[in-house]
Amino acid sequence: MNTMYIQPTSLRARGFTLIELMVVVVIMALLAALTMGAYQYAQTAAARNRTHATMAALEGGLERYNSDFGEYPAPSNPTRTDEFNGKTYIAGGAAMLYQAMSGDGTNAIDLATGGGVGSNGRIEDDEDANVKMTDIPAQIWMQQNGSYYMIDGFRKPFQYTKGGDPNAVNPTYDLWSYGQDETNTRLSSIDAKSNPTTSAKWIKNW
Numbered sequence: 219m220n221t222m223y224i225q226p227t228s229l230r231a232r233g234f235t236l237i238e239l240m241v242v243v244v245i246m247a248l249l250a251a252l253t254m255g256a257y258q259y260a261q262t263a264a265a266r267n268r269t270h271a272t273m274a275a276l277e278g279g280l281e282r283y284n285s286d287f288g289e290y291p292a293p294s295n296p297t298r299t300d301e302f303n304g305k306t307y308i309a310g311g312a313a314m315l316y317q318a319m320s321g322d323g324t325n326a327i328d329l330a331t332g333g334g335v336g337s338n339g340r341i342e343d344d345e346d347a348n349v350k351m352t353d354i355p356a357q358i359w360m361q362q363n364g365s366y367y368m369i370d371g372f373r374k375p376f377q378y379t380k381g382g383d384p385n386a387v388n389p390t391y392d393l394w395s396y397g398q399d400e401t402n403t404r405l406s407s408i409d410a411k412s413n414p415t416t417s418a419k420w421i422k423n424w
Contacts, residue, residue, distance in 0.1 A: 262398055268371030269395045269421050272358045276368065276376070276393060277423065279319045279350035286350075290391045291318040292328040292380040300363060302374050305403055307396075311378030312367035316359055319368065321348035326365075337366040370395035370421070377406060387411050387424040394422035 284290050291314055298310035313326035321341055324334035339361065341349060360369050368376045372395070379385055379392040385408045386392050392411065396403050399419040402410065410416045411424070 265371035266397065266421060268357065269397065272368075272370060272376075273393060273395070273421065273423065275351060275358075276315060276319065280391065280393075282350045283318055284390075290380055291315075293378065294326055294328045294334070296379075300365065300367070300375070302362070302369075305400070307375050307403055308377065308406060309365075309367055309375045312369065312375030313365055315368040315376055315378055316366045319349075319351040320354055320359070320366075321345040321350070322366065324348070339366070370397070372397060374403075379406060384408065385411070392422070392424060394420050394424075397421045 280290055293310040293314035295313075296310045297308065298313065299306050300309040301307075302309075310326070314328075317323045317326045317337060320337075322339065322345065323337035325336050327334060358368060358370075360367055360373070370376055374396055377392075377394045377396070381389045381391050385406060387408065394411075394417075397419045402416055405411075405416060411422075
């Protein structure tokens with residue numbers, strides 16, 4: 219009687235070839251890139267949404283300021299600068315917006331009487347009447363280098379030009395954020411504002 223002999227299966231584990239390893243690495247890199255891209259897109263979208271919401275609140279506060287004082291506020295030092303995220307920005311408007319909205323101080327606002335007091339992070343009894351935005355969220359202002367600023371969703375200072383200024387687009391005021399623009403961070407001229415290429419990434423009220 220003939221007996222069939224079956225060759226035993228090799229016990230040696232089969233390893234990956236170089237090509238298979240390269241395919242796995244490429245797939246992992248693609249997945250990581252897709253995940254990172256989606257995360258960055260979500261972060262940018264959230265920052266823009268916060269900026270739009272803050273701008274809407276500021277616009278309401280500015281209308282209350284105009285109603286109470288008969289004019290929109292103007293910065294006392296419109297060319298003032300400060301550093302945010304490693305870049306220098308014009309910050310006079312952001313300092314003025316903080317004081318005009320919170321009521322905390324007046325020296326960043328162009329007052330007919332001149333002077334004014336600095337911000338200290340508190341609302342004193344004699345400042346209650348100046349509050350135009352109550353319960354200001356911590357995410358829309360910051361203290362830096364001894365000054366207080368209203369900031370956008372990208373943690374950059376809001377920009378502001380009062381109407382009537384030669385560089386103002388609107389007759390009331392220009393309010394904008396540079397958004398994710400990392401290049402044109404010092405531009406505020408009427409030409410820059412009116413150039414759709416320059417201001418394409420800005421979030422603005424004109």
